[in-house]
Amino acid sequence: MIEQAQALALASSGQFTELITLCHTLIAAPDAPINQLLDVGVLLYNSGFLSAAENCFERAKAQDPADLRAEVNLANLARDRGQHTKSRHMYAGLLLRLPNHPAIRRNLLIGLEYDPQVSAAERLAKAKDWGKWAIAGNERPRPPCPDLKNRQLRVGYISADFCQHTVGILVHKVLAAHQKTQPFAYSAGPIHDEITDVIRQTCQFRNIAKLSDLELARLIQEDQIDVLVDLSGHTAGSRLKVFALRPAPVQISWLGYFASTGLPYIDAVYLDSDHAPLGTDALFTEKIIHLAKGRFCYSPMPFAPANVAPPPCFENGYISFGSFNNTAKYNAEVFDCWAKILLAVPHSHLILKWRNYNDEALQAATRQAFADLGVNPDRIHLRGPSFHSDLLKQYADIDIALDPFPFSGGLTSCEALWMGVPLITLAQDRVVSRQGLAIANTIGHPEWVALNSDQYIQIAITLANNPEQLGQLRQSLRQQMRPLTDVAGFTQALEQQLILSYQQASNMDKTVLHVGAGYRQSGATLPPALQSWQELRLDIDPATKPDIIGSMLDMSGVPTASVDAIYSAHNIEHVYAHEVPLVLAEFLRVLKNDGFLLITCPDLQSVCALVANDQLGEAAYQSPAGPISPLDILYGYRPALAAGQIYMAHKTGFTEKTLVAALQANGFSSIASKRRKAGFDLWAIACKTPIDESTLRELANKTLP
Template sequence: MADAIAAHRAGQLDQAVTGYRAVLAIAPDTLPALTNLGSILRQHGQLEEAIGLLQRAVALPGSNQHAAYNLGNALRAAHRPAEAVAAFRLATERQPGWALAQCNLGVALADVAEWDAAEQALRQALQLEPNLALAQDNLAALLSTRLMAMQYQPVETTRLYQQAQAFAALCPPADPMPDRPPQAGQPLRVGFLSPDLCDHPVGMFLLPVLDALDRQRIQPVLYSTGGRDDDTRQALKQQAAWLDVSALDSASLLATLRSHQLDVLVDLSGHTAGHRLAVLARRAAPLQVSWLGYFATTGVPAMDYVLMDRWHVPAGAETQFTEQVAYLPAGRFCYRAPGFAPAVAPPPALQRGYITFGSFNNPAKYHDGVFDRWAQILAAVPDSRLLLKWRDYSEASARQQVRDAFARRGIDPERMTLRPFSCHAELLGEYADMDIALDPFPFTGGHTSCEALWMGVPVVSWPQARPVSRQTWAFLSALGLTELAGHTGEDYVQIAVDLAARLPYLATLRQTLRARMLASPLCNAAGFARGFETLLTQLYHTRVKRTAN
């Protein structure tokens, strides 16, 4: 046993494994051998054997906290979070003051969405060991993840603001950074940071803007922190200098960004998955701006501005942000349809004899309030159908969950059509099966609404106080179709019901929507780019003057 432990400590893991196995062959209930061998096998990815060994260790009389802790790590690695929670709880019971066990308990609780208990465990870990970086990082990640989850629900803006501030309180303080005075005739060096520079709404909205930028005014640099390689990514790489920084830790990414001497860094993530807000909190560029991929305050003090428009943030709504709100003159988004988009089809109701409502949004946006209103619409429009599409609906359980939800609301499940993932071109073609799109709320459609409108399908929306609830409202306003948006839930239902009774209008609108879009600011990339360039230049000059004084 002593030789196996010595090899383990020396990093000679193969020799240690051999030694521990030899001990267990003679004495199968040797606690240190079971625990240490299980730990090594977990690190090597041999999870099932590791879990079996560690479960034996935990069950032994006189077992200790280390066996339970290692079992929790193995179970979490095996994607068995509920069992991991139980193991980490046992570790904290066996050694109540162990900060690292409390930390991992918090992480496992977050895995099963027990947010309050997870936050409590992580804060307790920091009380036990205030400088435990792992607990600080995981608590910040938890608060950010929870904040993003709250965005999908009908939560008060004050709660969202407070959650963002709680996250910001855990961020490191910003370092001072000197501004570079603007040089006459020189473009601003502007970095764009995101994990979504690919076939994702962020990448697809960004592409036409980059294509139209005047390189005499803006010199763009793209920093990719993740995502996949696809046609959109390849197109983005043709538009700007490209750096893959996905493998860099926070310190290395911060050093890289600072070394490039950017004038402006545009964060395209906010609190969405894969963000690097901890880096921006330290300040990576003299001027830092939030845009496009997020729709609320980051809470980060070093984020100077958020780019919005008056449709998303009307007068008085600026108080929802810790950042200063800067207004893009042509809107927050610029849309360009893909070349493979099919021609607009006639309303399917003309042939089928019934109205098909639908939504191709992420089901995370659907909650009881959304389904309540959609059920009211279906009940008021006889024989109407509801068409939903998302990758989750390849699973029978996900489809059944939706059908059951509408059955509880008195809607025949046979009126539901639930379609799974398909390629982008096929998805666009499936709008031929939809007469009227129903926008979820408060998290309304962004790129999804643009695509529905491009395919001739009117979108009924319900804008509320939060900017994310006003995305489709911004599109409808740009197109002169504000009559498709209601001010209350009752309005929302009535607009959809009334629209369903106007088939000739639907047919005309369907054939003219694409032309409306092309003539609107929403699809004017050149106009958008001029406004974007001017706004960033003004913000940077304002920053330089402010720091000079």
């Protein structure tokens, strides 16, 4: 145990020569215990010595073929070598043998995101399989949403990466900037560092590493979390299975994952229009919500060099391309594309940096891959791991950063740009392939985004042929990145969306009776304030296929005190004046005691002004059905009446004064009204029971246009 602790310390301090020597000592015995082989193998694997780690895992597998821990590590190792097909097949076999193993299911899903050969349909199907497995037939209702009156929304963030990891780096200042909500951080990871300390100081911090799923769910409930946000998805250390227990009323996926979780209890995934263009919803079980300020913001590390070095091509006399991404993101298509760039830009070099390039076999395989594509291996420079501060300094050796695909860079891309290095990226259909596109658009460089490999190559060549531009970018990129580094603005938009998501979920248990709804696809739509409510559609015309066939005069199909609100848009003018009290009595009957009526109808005062101006037959405004004249507003839409829809005839009318008077005379209490002259319509919100003036004003602001 002491020697293993020493090995871990050596790895953490970057003393790799000493680490290898000690690890060889620990496993030197031919009969080294299987657990020791696995522990040393994982340490070597995490340090980038893939071949040495593979040897440990193979020895452990030979000792006990039934112990599948070694096979899991070998599958991960294949993924990190870019052997995605091999890794996928290994995990498929593992899943057959251990169908209820959380890590196997999780690793299979994350591997599919790296694999360029897997279709969108297959990735979604596997995610849905995980969701069914996680719920395991134990359906759980949404917990109630407590009122937010006189309190802040309580938001819980769960991650294993509240440390110097992509998630921790991107989120720590955002958590500190929360003002409208109360953040809780549930830390599932083993690493605690400076980033962890910042998060611990700025929000309610919970160390959950040793808690079971049930214990964690109880803690979340005890903390009375309103919105629970997953920052891991199916990545390492994920606690996503807790979300299947539904411990919070609203559950969101954000930032740490880039595909559907497959869990029906995740209400939404927070993305943006660049990551999730039209049609992306077909790839998700969750509702996609576009954050107003983008999917994430970037906070440079305090130890980043204060000054940006000039482009190295000025001194070298040749262009240096580079990528500091995980080797798991590399594949044959990426290398083929990069080789064509190197061949098209004379004397150019390529620098690849990741911890796995500690492995001599992977170095040899990478150089051979480029040699097979016609590139002299001497032009390929492979670097192993370094401390984060040293890594940032090494961007001084790169002129142009190349983004891999389909798994593009996130934090890595931001850091390259912060160090003055422009980024060439290729956007595909996967959300994870569009990170570079989103970043480039945010900082004003859409010209660096390719939609196919030919464009990607040409963009790189064009930029490489303009060293003067590279020099200008070196000095200006940090300023151009200001929209991406606006922590206060981003956090404000994030908090607004969190509150809105909670409010919408609060309304999902509420029912609005939509009177005269018309056809579902082409009829009247609910106003924005009611669109998250359960809609109960009532119409007199059976052809519209309403939920309830009926008229305002007879809503016997609607139980007494059964709806939270009624929306009546241009209906009440279709009954005679003496029938108005009967309609309003029916409205009152079906409303719950705390319910309200939102009603709109023609404004005869505005219409009559047109009539007095002798414009009775002229178009007052254009509707989807065609031009509407004062004559249509007064007596009913003539084309509909001519088609035999006699129930469309107008039989009464109102001014703002008479509409309010009718509502008051027939039992409605607190009323707010509005006259829209430009729309020739009246709007009123009328409550069944009295409410105070401030509550009425708030309700009117939410519902009236």
